Amino acid sequence: MSTGTVLVEVRNERRRQDEKWGVQSHPDGTGIGPYWSERAEAQKDMNAMAVERGALTWRGILEEEVFEAFAESDKALLRAELLQVAAVAIAWVEHNDRQKGEPT
Numbered sequence: 001m002s003t004g005t006v007l008v009e010v011r012n013e014r015r016r017q018d019e020k021w022g023v024q025s026h027p028d029g030t031g032i033g034p035y036w037s038e039r040a041e042a043q044k045d046m047n048a049m050a051v052e053r054g055a056l057t058w059r060g061i062l063e064e065e066v067f068e069a070f071a072e073s074d075k076a077l078l079r080a081e082l083l084q085v086a087a088v089a090i091a092w093v094e095h096n097d098r099q100k101g102e103p104t
Contacts, residue, residue: 001097006090031073040067058092
């Protein structure tokens with residue numbers, strides 16, 4: 001499926017979430033201590049080794065982006081990281097669709 005089609009599916013899922021839960025408002029819960037930034041750095045290192053071995057996975061890429069988002073306390077930088085998380089997740093969906101032989 002094309003990115004546009006996947007984005008429509010994401011929009012529809014967001015609508016379902018709002019219908020089920022209403023508009024949600026929660027604290028970010030990010031940027032607390034060094035734990036997530038250390039995890040992000042470790043995942044970057046693991047991904048670099050995986051690239052060298054030709055073994056990089058979508059899971060590893062997404063984990064790195066999620067850990068970077070969890071480590072961020074600045075709202076603008078958190079937003080940028082969350083967009084990267086969303087973009088990687090969508091790329092992974094598109095990859096899986098291609099693997100199933102769906103048109104892109």
